[in-house]
Amino acid sequence: MTKEEEAQYGLELATKRQEHSDLNAAIDTLTESHVADRMLLQRLKKRKLALKDRIVELENILLPDIIA
Template sequence: MLPLTKEQEAALGLELAAKRQEHADLNAAIEMLTESHVPDRMLIQRLKKRKLMLKDRIVQLENILLPDIIA
């Protein structure tokens, strides 16, 4: 894998921060919906699926930005 330019690293860092924030926001929304009087199960499932997709992208970005050092 080629080393990242500073611009690429900055862009990926911004994307990572945005994905982490969206993940946290979804988590809060899911909690709020789950605790409501009549939870919308379909909406909760869609949000959980989106949250899982975000988590996968977060891990992907972290692996690009913070590669494991083989010792």
């Protein structure tokens, strides 16, 4: 992996982590307010799960398991 690719993956990882954190805060706020519709919450949670999957994928690319 080149330094450029590594930097690109690192930037994407940071962006996805921030988006995941923002979604988590939004979901918590909407849940506490009791005014959000269930479909919106489901969509947000599904997006959050997809982000988490991509975060794990990027972490595996950047920090591969080393079998000793």
